[in-house]
Amino acid sequence: AQSVTQLGSHVSVSEGALVLLRCNYSSSVPPYLFWYVQYPNQGLQLLLKYTTGATLVKGINGFEAEFKKSETSFHLTKPSAHMSDAAEYFCALMDSNYQLIWGAGTKLIIKP
C-alpha cells in the first residue's frame, strides 16, 4: 500500500535559518510527489511537484525538494526562513488511481 509520512507535526526555526521539512513515502511504483502549503484560514496551494526527470525540484517562494529514491524521501528545504513562511505544509503522493495520498502535515513556526 502507498503511504506518506511527515516527520514532526511542528517544526520551529529562527528567521533566516534553514528550513527542512521531512517527507518519506512508500510506493511500489515510481511516485509522483507533491508539496502543498496552507496558510492560516486558506486552502492548499501547490508549492512544487516531482513527476519525472530532474530529481531536484524548485518551487515557489524559494522552496525546493529533492527526490531520493534510495531513501524514499522527498524533503522540502529553503535556505533562509522568512516570517511569511509560517504555515502548514503537506506532502502528498499520487496513487495509481490518480488520487492524492496525504501526509498529516507539518506546521512551520518561524521565530523572530
Place this chain on the structure above:
Amino acid sequence: ETGVTQTPRHLVMGMTNKKSLKCEQHLGHNAMYWYKQSAKKPLELMFVYNFKEQTENNSVPSRFSPECPNSSHLFLHLHTLQPEDSALYLCASSQDQMNTEAFFGQGTRLTVV
C-alpha cells in the same frame, strides 16, 4: 484569488438541520473534489467528479450527499450530521482527474452542535 470559491466560509448547524456547501471554479477544469480536513489527520478525500460523473466515493456516510450539476459547480448536501463531522471541508479542482495539480478553495469551517 485561487479561482475556486467556497461558500459559506463558516457554518454552524444542529444535528437535525439540512444545509449545503457550495463550490464554484472559474478555471475551466473538468474534475472537482471534496476533501475533509480534521485536526492532526491527513486530508480525507470524500468524493471525486470527473466530467460531471462521480468517479469516487471513499466510503463516505450517506448523510453527506454530493451534487455536480455542471463542471463549474459542486455541492455537498448535509443532513443529520454528527459532532464528529465538524471539520474544514475543502473543495478542489483540476484539469481532469489525471492532472497532477489541484487548486483548492479556502474551505468551509463546519461546526455541528
